[in-house]
Amino acid sequence: MGRFTRAQILERLWKQIGQKKVIIAANCSAGITAKYSEEMGADLITVHSTGKYRYLGVPYPLPNLYWGGANEMIGNVFEIYHEIDNAINNTPIICGLEAYDPLFRKTDKLIAKALEIGYDGIQNWPSWGFHKPVRRLRDEAGEGFGFEKEIRMIKMAHDMDVFTMAYSFWPDDTKRLVEAGADVIIAHCGWEVGGEIGAPESAVKMKRDWDAEEFAGQPRDLENSVVQVKRIYEAAKEANPNVIVLATGGSLTTPENCQYVADRVPIDGFEIGHAIECIAFEKYLIKVAQDFKALTMRAHPRKR
Amino acid sequence: MPKLDRDKILEQLKDPMFSREEILEKWYKELEEGIPIIYTGCSSGIVARYAERAGIDAIVVYETGLSRHWGMPTTMLRDPNTWTFKMFEEIKNVVNNTPIIAGLECYDPKYLYEKGLKRLLFRAIQIGFDGIQNFPTLAFLPYNTAALRDTVNMGWKRELEMVRLCKKLGIFTMWYACFPEQAKEVVEAGADVVVPHNGWTHGGKLGAPVVKGRELGAGIIPVGDKETAAQRIQEIIEAARSVRKDVICLAHGGPWATPEDVQYLFSHTDADGFEAASAFERIPLENAIRDTMKKFKSINLKRGK
Numbered sequence: 001m002g003r004f005t006r007a008q009i010l011e012r013l014w015k016q017i018g019q020k021k022v023i024i025a026a027n028c029s030a031g032i033t034a035k036y037s038e039e040m041g042a043d044l045i046t047v048h049s050t051g052k053y054r055y056l057g058v059p060y061p062l063p064n065l066y067w068g069g070a071n072e073m074i075g076n077v078f079e080i081y082h083e084i085d086n087a088i089n090n091t092p093i094i095c096g097l098e099a100y101d102p103l104f105r106k107t108d109k110l111i112a113k114a115l116e117i118g119y120d121g122i123q124n125w126p127s128w129g130f131h132k133p134v135r136r137l138r139d140e141a142g143e144g145f146g147f148e149k150e151i152r153m154i155k156m157a158h159d160m161d162v163f164t165m166a167y168s169f170w171p172d173d174t175k176r177l178v179e180a181g182a183d184v185i186i187a188h189c190g191w192e193v194g195g196e197i198g199a200p201e202s203a204v205k206m207k208r209d210w211d212a213e214e215f216a217g218q219p220r221d222l223e224n225s226v227v228q229v230k231r232i233y234e235a236a237k238e239a240n241p242n243v244i245v246l247a248t249g250g251s252l253t254t255p256e257n258c259q260y261v262a263d264r265v266p267i268d269g270f271e272i273g274h275a276i277e278c279i280a281f282e283k284y285l286i287k288v289a290q291d292f293k294a295l296t297m298r299a300h301p302r303k304r
Numbered sequence: 305m306p307k308l309d310r311d312k313i314l315e316q317l318k319d320p321m322f323s324r325e326e327i328l329e330k331w332y333k334e335l336e337e338g339i340p341i342i343y344t345g346c347s348s349g350i351v352a353r354y355a356e357r358a359g360i361d362a363i364v365v366y367e368t369g370l371s372r373h374w375g376m377p378t379t380m381l382r383d384p385n386t387w388t389f390k391m392f393e394e395i396k397n398v399v400n401n402t403p404i405i406a407g408l409e410c411y412d413p414k415y416l417y418e419k420g421l422k423r424l425l426f427r428a429i430q431i432g433f434d435g436i437q438n439f440p441t442l443a444f445l446p447y448n449t450a451a452l453r454d455t456v457n458m459g460w461k462r463e464l465e466m467v468r469l470c471k472k473l474g475i476f477t478m479w480y481a482c483f484p485e486q487a488k489e490v491v492e493a494g495a496d497v498v499v500p501h502n503g504w505t506h507g508g509k510l511g512a513p514v515v516k517g518r519e520l521g522a523g524i525i526p527v528g529d530k531e532t533a534a535q536r537i538q539e540i541i542e543a544a545r546s547v548r549k550d551v552i553c554l555a556h557g558g559p560w561a562t563p564e565d566v567q568y569l570f571s572h573t574d575a576d577g578f579e580a581a582s583a584f585e586r587i588p589l590e591n592a593i594r595d596t597m598k599k600f601k602s603i604n605l606k607r608g609k
Contacts, residue, residue, distance in 0.1 A: 022603040031375030033593055040597035057349030057398040087375035255599035266607040280592035282354055288588045289358030291563035292342040299574040301338035
């Protein structure tokens with residue numbers, strides 16, 4: 001069982017809000033990230049089955065989420081819990097659960113498994129929220145492995161008094177997630193931008209009428225990220241003025257960009273993952289390697 | 305209908321392997337231009353990707369690196385070869401043109417006798433590694449312990465046998481040595497590169513404790529200060545070169561944790577380069593995470609409650 005109750009986690013978050021401090025959820029795919037994120041004041045640690053892709057050093061576009069069975073994939077959220085928990089002392093660890101996993105038709109068992117392992121709360125990740133036409137199909141067909149199942153999972157967890165954070169790509173979804181009892185709404189700005197394994201420029205600049213296509217997972221530039229955060233924020237606060245709103249994805253991958261968004265939308269904080277494990281790692285590793293290669297040696301140049 | 309020849313197809317799908325000549329020619333050329341040889345321990349794809357991007361000369365894969373990513377001090381794990389073999393695909397996936405060296409525990413009890421030595425090398429080459437390094441190594445242990453283990457052919461001599469086997473097959477080798485005597489043996493056995501080792505790396509948030517001198521006579525104990533460490537490295541280099549004048553000698557461990565530290569090493573020894581492991585995949589990550597998280601936590605919110 002987890003170490004934190006829902007009430008304890010909310011108390012921690014409201015304490016930050018009371019002190020006018022930003023809430024940062026660190027999405028971690030390795031113990032080292034969790035360890036130093038906690039040391040520097042991360043309020044929550046979140047864990048996703050997709051996080052390992054960052055650590056593999058490969059791009060991880062949103063279409064990766066078209067799978068099912070993420071909960072049990074290699075390096076999954078159940079397996080990695082121990083590595084994360086082992087590295088930290090006293091921070092709630094939140095589990096991204098794939099509600100539409102065909103291996104877990106019974107959502108109560110899925111939630112119970114996460115809690116049994118030790119997680120302190122849940123999120124709906126991976127999520128089908130970003131693509132309405134496909135998720136409608138999935139909701140209506142067969143076993144109903146679509147977004148409706150994610151909403152039901154949030155409600156079920158809330159009814160069990162489990163802390164819940166819900167990703168939302170659309171204002172109408174936001175309202176329903178808040179009504180289902182989500183403690184935190186995370187406005188998702190789509191595929192992460194920035195760094196070598198982030199969304200490429202060509203994807204960010206792709207011109208399509210995304211809203212008309214009912215697709216919301218596209219990588220957004222900074223201005224469009226602000227628009228997305230704003231519309232989700234407003235929908236969430238309209239549904240419940242006391243719900244905590246964070247933002248993630250899109251261009252919210254550097255402290256500067258997040259500051260830019262915070263100056264324009266009065267949200268409570270951010271969830272970051274790509275910002276550390278992709279962008280910061282890239283910058284620091286390349287710099288240190290180049291510094292090593294640029295050193296001079298007393299013994300050289302020399303002929304063989 | 306004619307049948308397909310499975311072996312012929314597999315032959316065409318094989319990855320080419322770096323020869324020792326190819327690696328050494330490139331390295332000697334860099335040294336003639338005055339560029340240090342820098343190779344790094346990489347235990348995750350993301351680290352390997354940027355190592356190659358920044359022009360690192362070789363990537364070495366061994367199990368202790370995993371503990372760094374777990375947020376733990378560099379730690380020896382049980383059954384090292386099994387862990388190391390499993391790590392290959394993740395590294396190869398993001399590396400295109402850099403030799404990938406396997407750290408092999410030559411005295412692995414699962415690969416006994418001469419046939420075991422061959423089987424171990426067979427596995428590493430079959431998986432796709434381009435060269436071999438002796439890690440974990442008994443160079444770390446006091447001589448008496450390694451010599452005791454030699455009586456059952458699971459000691460330091462076994463690592464030298466591995467060098468000889470690789471040399472015979474044309475496989476590139478980089479060999480750790482903690483003492484001058486070891487370096488001589490390593491070069492005599494035919495190693496292409498000698499890596500003088502100063503013991504467990506200190507520096508960063510989870511480095512080794514600093515120890516003065518080398519009281520216990522074991523190679524893993526980190527040498528405390530840069531001056532003594534550089535002296536040790538220089539002694540090992542001179543021993544290696546007394547056997548073969550042009551053998552490439554790199555350095556690793558102990559107080560060498562940042563580019564500034566390594567500049568001291570290069571100015572005070574005849575080292576041809578450096579192996580960065582904690583110096584590459586632990587300390588820069590610690591800094592990256594801490595610096596970035598600090599910036600995020602100092603974001604000012606508009607929200608006024």
